[in-house]
Amino acid sequence: MGRYVARRLLQMIPVFIGTTLLIFLMVHSLPGDPVRAMWGDKAADPAQIEQLRHSFGLDKPLWQQYVDYMKGLFQGDFGQTFGGRPVWDEVSEAFPVSVRLAVVALLIEIVLGIGLGAWAGLKAGKAADTGVLIFTLVVISIPVFVLGYFAQTIFANQLGWVTPNVQDSEDITQLVLPGFVLALLSMAYVARLTRTTFAENLRADYMRTAVAKGLPRRRVVGVHLLRNSLIPVVTYLGADFGTLFGGAVVTEGIFNVQGVGNLLYKALSQREGSTITGVVTIFVLVFLVLNLIIDLLYAVLDPRIRYA
Incomplete structure (x- = not known):
């Protein structure tokens, strides 16, 4: 290892x-x-x-x-903005906000995506499966900015459950709605991927063996089926966590979240090359570290995987 x-x-x-x-x-x-x-x-x-x-x-x-x-x-120097402020100071203020938003989105993506996908996979070919596939297809077909404005209009302006714009990025509860919008597209892909792997593994030999041995259904599904089905899902989730930072440009703009996405948008509009390069460099580091963590998680999910 x-x-x-x-x-x-x-x-x-x-x-x-x-x-x-x-x-x-x-x-x-x-x-x-x-x-x-x-x-x-x-x-x-x-x-x-x-x-x-x-x-x-x-x-x-x-x-x-x-x-x-x-x-x-x-040497830890990301350059300076045109205003004379170190780029690292700008990133260090915005980065924790985007991390919190991405974590909220990832949790929603995991709970709803894997939950819906597992339910559809266990009910393959039935009405529940068809309903999940139609729902995820509709979500995939709608652009993120449309979902954002729709959620803002319904839940904030009409129902009054949340504020239209995030007033305090430190308050995790105010990030639930933008996190939900940010997670919707990826959640649909996770649900479809989980549904496919569940449906395929249900027909595998090891599943028939586990059922023939008389193991409880909870153990068959929760241990044998779930762990083997999550390997491709974990791969997608790990890569998607980094993608959530880039996708946050639109979401943060709609909900006025002062994160990295908002910072990147301002830098692009002002052509601040040092800020753009510094922010995207952080994205690259996040992707590289996450890919390594994902590869190491494979052995946890499937003990048969060994690293030479």
Whole structure:
């Protein structure tokens, strides 16, 4: 196990360098001058523009900018915003908010997605199965921003159960509605994936053996069926937890959640390359760590899996 973890950590290094390079090149290939855009429609002094470009290192060759960025990154320096504030300070304030929102969404996704999928899988071919498949198909077909405004109108404006916008991101109860909207699409995929794996494993030989041995149905379903069916679901959930951060851009905008998604949207609108690159670099690190944790969880779910 130790050698496997060490090998995976070494594999993360070229992946991390390659992804950050790609992100850096994509951000800096956007048309327009981000420094000139700070003045909007107003006239700007060319000398001031050149001075700011020099202070942010934008007058250097692109490869030199990337090398300087990576040097600072390994020293914990994510650069500075155009306002002169460290990018890490911006991220450190917004990141915990997005983590709480993503955790709420993931819990909803796990409980509802696996619950509905397991119920449909055990009732394969029956009315309950058909109802779950139709419901998840409808959810998948509706864009996230439509679901967000619909939920905001019904539960906040008409029923008055929650506030339309999040007033305090520290209050976990105010994140339930945006977390539910954020989780809906992934919950539908989890339900369909769980339903498929349950229906397939119900016909497996080990299931017939467990039933023939006279084991209680609760043990057959809860131990043998559930653990083997969750392997592909856990793979999806682990990758989706990182995806929830990126998907939060729309949800955080609708519900005024001051998280990483909101920060990324503002940085994109203002063409702040250092902020965009810093935020997406955090996303890359989250994905890499989560993929490693998922691989290690396989052995917990299925003892037959061993790591060479």
